[in-house]
Amino acid sequence: MADRAVGPDLAPGRTPDPLEPLALLRRELHTGPLGLSSREAERRLAVHGPNEVRRTARPGLLRELLRQLVHPLALLLWAAAALAFVAGIEVLGWAIVAVVLVNAGFALVQERQAERAVETLARYLPARAQVIRDGRPQHVPARDLVPGDLIVLEEGDRIPADARLTEGGVEADLSMLTGESTPVERVAGPGLQAVPVLQEPNLVLSGTSATEGEARAIVFATGDRTELGRIAALSQRTRREPSPLETQVKRVAWLIAGVAVAMGAVFLVTGVAVGLPLTDSLMFAIGLLVANVPEGLLPTITLALAVGVRVLARQGAVIKRLSAVETLGSTNVICTDKTGTLTRNEMRLHAFWTPESLREPGPRSAGLVRAAALCTTVIRESDGRLHGDPTEVALAEGAAEQGVAVDPADRDAHRRACFRFDPRLRLMSVVQATDGRHLRVVTKGAPEAVLPLLAGGEPAREAQAAADALAADGMRVLAVAVRDLPAGAEPPGSRRGAERDLHLLGLAGLYDPPRPEVAAAVRRCHEAGLVVHIVTGDSGATAASIARAVGIGVPELRVIAQSEAVDDHQLDHLLRDRDAEIVFARSSPETKLKVADALRSHGQIVAMTGDGVNDAPALHRAHIGVAMGRSGTDVAREASTMVLTDDNFATIVTAIESGRRVYDNVRKFIVYIFAHLTPEVVPFVVFALSGGAVPLPLTVLQILAVDLGTETLPALALGRERAEPGVMNRPPRPSSQGVIDKEMLIRSWGWLGTVSAALVMGAFFYVLWRAGWHPGDPTGPGAPLHHAYLTATTATFAGIVTCQVGTAVAARTDHAALREIGFFTNPLLLAGIAFELAFTAALVYAPPLQHLFGTAALPLDVVVLVAAFPPLVWATDETRRRVRRRRHRSRAPEEHHVAHH
Structure with a gap:
C-alpha cells in the first residue's frame, strides 16, 4: 500500500476530508501503518510542493520607490526644487530633493514593514519532523512532509502539518490559532459532528505545539492548504487601505497644484495682454507657482506624526505606521477582546x-x-x-486561601x-x-x-x-x-x-476580574462618541457580565451567543444601530474579519484588538489593528498597526486622544502655512494687474526664504501643541470630513491671509511713497529709486515674517481663547519665533545675504511699523473666534430645545 502511485483524489490543491472514517482516509491518502516509501514521498513532494507558507509576489523595490516619488506632494516639491535650480540656488534645490527622497524612503520602509506578517508565520513551523517512512522512524526537514505521511508526535514537539491522530493522544497548545492559552486534549478516535476544525478532538494543526503526551498522526494537509496557510492567505488578500490623512493630503496636493498652475497660466496670459515683457511675465508665473507650493507641508506633517508616535510609545502604545496616529483621531468604533484586554487575565476562585x-x-x-x-x-x-492550566492553578490557589492547601x-x-x-x-x-x-x-x-x-x-x-x-x-x-x-x-x-x-x-x-482602569476608559469612550463592541471566543453570558461591569452596553447591550452563525445581512442590520453595543461571543477569525469589513462598509473607522495568529487578517483589515505586546503572538504584532506594551484597553483610549490632538495640530500648522499663501500671491497679482506700473513687491528668492527658512520651525512647534480643552468631549469627526475644509480655507486664505496681505502691501507702499515714488517710475538697477525699491521689497518680506508670528499665535487654538491654553505653554513655538526673527534680521542686515536675496537694511520707523503686525493679526483672529463662540453658544439652547420637541 505504501508504494501506490498518487491517485486522482490526491490532485494538487485538493485536501481530503480528515473526519471521514480512518480506513477511508488511509485509502484516500494511499498510506498504511508503515507510512510512505521514500520514493513515493519524493513523488508527492513534486506534486504538492514543499510544506511551507508561500507568500505572493510583491512589486519590486524600485517600482514601490517610484510610486512614492510621484506622490502629488512629492511632485509639487520636485517643481519647487526645479524652480530653485532655475533661480540659481542650487543648495536650496538639493535641500528640497533631499526632503523628497527622505519622505519617499520613510513611507517605503513603513509599507514594507506591514507586509512582514506572512513571513513571520513561517517561523511557527518546526525545522524538522519525525516521520515513519520505509517502515521505520526517521527525521526529515519539515518542508519535505507530504499528504499521507505518518508522523510521530512527542511532548514539546511543534506540529509540522495538519494531521489526523491515528493512535495515542497529546495535550495541544492551540494559542497560536485560537488565542486561548489553555492546552486542550487531542486523542485518536471518531470526530464530532458539526464543530469547527479548531475544536475537533482528533485533529492536530500546523504551527501548534504538543505540550504533553505521545501520538501518531496521518498528514492530510501541508503548506498553504493547512489552517495556518489559510490564515496567511487571508492576511495577503486583505490589502491595506490608505489612511484618511493620506487620502486627504493627496487630494489637497492636487488642489494646490491645480490652483498654482491655473493661476500661473491665467496671470501669464494677463501679463502679456497688459504689455509686460515675456521675461517679466515668466518670472511672475514662476513666482506665483513657488508662492502656492507649501514646501514645508509634507515634512512638517511627517514630523508631527513622528512626534505623536514618540509620545504614544512612552504611554504604552507602539505605532508602526506614522499615518495611523491621525487615523486614531477619527476612530469611532473599537472592537476589543475580553481576556487580558478588558480583564486582568488572572483567573480567581x-x-x-x-x-x-x-x-x-x-x-x-x-x-x-x-x-x-x-x-x-x-x-x-x-x-x-x-x-499549569489557569483554571486548575486558580483552584489550587483558592484551596490555599481557604486553608485547605493541596x-x-x-x-x-x-x-x-x-x-x-x-x-x-x-x-x-x-x-x-x-x-x-x-x-x-x-x-x-x-x-x-x-x-x-x-x-x-x-x-x-x-x-x-x-x-x-x-x-x-x-x-x-x-x-x-x-x-x-x-x-x-x-x-x-x-x-x-x-x-x-x-x-x-x-x-x-x-x-477573571476586569482591569480597574477600564471602566473609566469606557466612560471616556462614550463621552467622546465612540462605540465599543466585544469580539471574543468566550461564552455570551461571561462576556456580557464583563461588559456590564466595565460600562459597555450603555444604553443597550446586545449579545450574539453564536457569532459564527450570523450572516452578512444580519451583521449589517446589527451594526446599523449606533446606540447598541454588541458582544460577539464564540467568534472565529472569520467573524472578526466580517465585523471589520461590515463596519468599514458603513463608513466607520475601526480599531480592532487581537493577540493570536488567527487575528492577523482582521488586524490587517481594520483601520487600526491593535496587537497585545505581552500576551500577543509575533504574527499578530506584525499584522497590527499598533502594539500595546501593557495589553491595556485604557491605552487604546489614550492613543485615540493623542490621535485627535495630532490631527488638530496638523490642521493648525496647515492654517499657519496656508495663511502665508495670500500675502505671497497678492504682490504678484498687484504687479500683473498694474501692467508693471507697480514693481514686483516680493522676489522669488524672498518667497523661498519664507517658505523654507522662516516658516518651518514654528510649523513644527505647532505640531507639538498640547490638546485643546474638551478634545475628548466632542464626537469623532466623520470619515468624509477632509483635513482641509471650507471653514479652514476661509480662516487661512480669506481672514488671516487677507489681513496679512493688506498689512504687508501697506508697508511696501509706505516705503516707496515716503521716497517720492509714483506708479510707473523706474526702480531698476541704476535708477534713483532703486535703493528705495530694495527697502520696500525687504519691508514686504519682513512684514510677511512678522505676520507669520501673529498667525502662529492665532493658529494655536481652533475653538478656545488663547488665555485658556496660556501664551507660554509651548516653549518650542517661542523658540521657533525667536529663530525666524533672527533669521530675518540676518537676511535684512548681513551684507552677503543682502546681496544674495536682494534686501536692504530697514530704517527704524519701518521696523516699528512691521513690529506692530503680530498683535494686529492675532487680535483680528481672536475677535473672529469670539464672535463664532458666542454664535455657537446662542445656537446650542435652540438645538437642545428642537431636539426635545
Whole structure:
C-alpha cells in the first residue's frame, strides 16, 4: 500500500476530508501503518510542493520607490526644487530633493514593514519532523512532509502539518490559532459532528505545539492548504487601505497644484495682454507657482506624526505606521477582546455553591475546594509558583486561601488513577487514597456533564439553576462530585467504572476580574462618541457580565451567543444601530474579519484588538489593528498597526486622544502655512494687474526664504501643541470630513491671509511713497529709486515674517481663547519665533545675504511699523473666534430645545 502511485483524489490543491472514517482516509491518502516509501514521498513532494507558507509576489523595490516619488506632494516639491535650480540656488534645490527622497524612503520602509506578517508565520513551523517512512522512524526537514505521511508526535514537539491522530493522544497548545492559552486534549478516535476544525478532538494543526503526551498522526494537509496557510492567505488578500490623512493630503496636493498652475497660466496670459515683457511675465508665473507650493507641508506633517508616535510609545502604545496616529483621531468604533484586554487575565476562585451552604463559605465549601484542587495536574516550579492550566492553578490557589492547601507532590503520591480531561466529555476524574484502605473518586467538569452522572436523589435541578446564576455573573462554573469506594476495593479500570453514582459536593465559580482602569476608559469612550463592541471566543453570558461591569452596553447591550452563525445581512442590520453595543461571543477569525469589513462598509473607522495568529487578517483589515505586546503572538504584532506594551484597553483610549490632538495640530500648522499663501500671491497679482506700473513687491528668492527658512520651525512647534480643552468631549469627526475644509480655507486664505496681505502691501507702499515714488517710475538697477525699491521689497518680506508670528499665535487654538491654553505653554513655538526673527534680521542686515536675496537694511520707523503686525493679526483672529463662540453658544439652547420637541 505504501508504494501506490498518487491517485486522482490526491490532485494538487485538493485536501481530503480528515473526519471521514480512518480506513477511508488511509485509502484516500494511499498510506498504511508503515507510512510512505521514500520514493513515493519524493513523488508527492513534486506534486504538492514543499510544506511551507508561500507568500505572493510583491512589486519590486524600485517600482514601490517610484510610486512614492510621484506622490502629488512629492511632485509639487520636485517643481519647487526645479524652480530653485532655475533661480540659481542650487543648495536650496538639493535641500528640497533631499526632503523628497527622505519622505519617499520613510513611507517605503513603513509599507514594507506591514507586509512582514506572512513571513513571520513561517517561523511557527518546526525545522524538522519525525516521520515513519520505509517502515521505520526517521527525521526529515519539515518542508519535505507530504499528504499521507505518518508522523510521530512527542511532548514539546511543534506540529509540522495538519494531521489526523491515528493512535495515542497529546495535550495541544492551540494559542497560536485560537488565542486561548489553555492546552486542550487531542486523542485518536471518531470526530464530532458539526464543530469547527479548531475544536475537533482528533485533529492536530500546523504551527501548534504538543505540550504533553505521545501520538501518531496521518498528514492530510501541508503548506498553504493547512489552517495556518489559510490564515496567511487571508492576511495577503486583505490589502491595506490608505489612511484618511493620506487620502486627504493627496487630494489637497492636487488642489494646490491645480490652483498654482491655473493661476500661473491665467496671470501669464494677463501679463502679456497688459504689455509686460515675456521675461517679466515668466518670472511672475514662476513666482506665483513657488508662492502656492507649501514646501514645508509634507515634512512638517511627517514630523508631527513622528512626534505623536514618540509620545504614544512612552504611554504604552507602539505605532508602526506614522499615518495611523491621525487615523486614531477619527476612530469611532473599537472592537476589543475580553481576556487580558478588558480583564486582568488572572483567573480567581470567586464563589461556591453547595446544596447546604447556598453560596456562603463554610466547612462544606472548604471540602468542595480541596476536592477540586486534588482533581488537577498543576505542578510547582522551582521558584515556588504553580504552573499549569489557569483554571486548575486558580483552584489550587483558592484551596490555599481557604486553608485547605493541596501539595502537588503529596497529591500525586496518593493518586491511584487519573482520567485526564476529555474535551468531548468535558470531564476529568482522579482516584485518590484517603487513608491506607479507602479510595475516593473525584470528578470535576462542566455542570451539564457532571450532573447526569449523579446518583438518584441528588439535587441536579437546583445545581443547574445555581450554575446558570453563577454563569450570568460572568463566572466559569465547574461542578465537583465524589464517590467513596468500599474498603479494600481496587481503583476502577475505566472512566465508565469511575464516573458513576456520584455525590455532588457543589459548584465552584471562577472569575477573571476586569482591569480597574477600564471602566473609566469606557466612560471616556462614550463621552467622546465612540462605540465599543466585544469580539471574543468566550461564552455570551461571561462576556456580557464583563461588559456590564466595565460600562459597555450603555444604553443597550446586545449579545450574539453564536457569532459564527450570523450572516452578512444580519451583521449589517446589527451594526446599523449606533446606540447598541454588541458582544460577539464564540467568534472565529472569520467573524472578526466580517465585523471589520461590515463596519468599514458603513463608513466607520475601526480599531480592532487581537493577540493570536488567527487575528492577523482582521488586524490587517481594520483601520487600526491593535496587537497585545505581552500576551500577543509575533504574527499578530506584525499584522497590527499598533502594539500595546501593557495589553491595556485604557491605552487604546489614550492613543485615540493623542490621535485627535495630532490631527488638530496638523490642521493648525496647515492654517499657519496656508495663511502665508495670500500675502505671497497678492504682490504678484498687484504687479500683473498694474501692467508693471507697480514693481514686483516680493522676489522669488524672498518667497523661498519664507517658505523654507522662516516658516518651518514654528510649523513644527505647532505640531507639538498640547490638546485643546474638551478634545475628548466632542464626537469623532466623520470619515468624509477632509483635513482641509471650507471653514479652514476661509480662516487661512480669506481672514488671516487677507489681513496679512493688506498689512504687508501697506508697508511696501509706505516705503516707496515716503521716497517720492509714483506708479510707473523706474526702480531698476541704476535708477534713483532703486535703493528705495530694495527697502520696500525687504519691508514686504519682513512684514510677511512678522505676520507669520501673529498667525502662529492665532493658529494655536481652533475653538478656545488663547488665555485658556496660556501664551507660554509651548516653549518650542517661542523658540521657533525667536529663530525666524533672527533669521530675518540676518537676511535684512548681513551684507552677503543682502546681496544674495536682494534686501536692504530697514530704517527704524519701518521696523516699528512691521513690529506692530503680530498683535494686529492675532487680535483680528481672536475677535473672529469670539464672535463664532458666542454664535455657537446662542445656537446650542435652540438645538437642545428642537431636539426635545
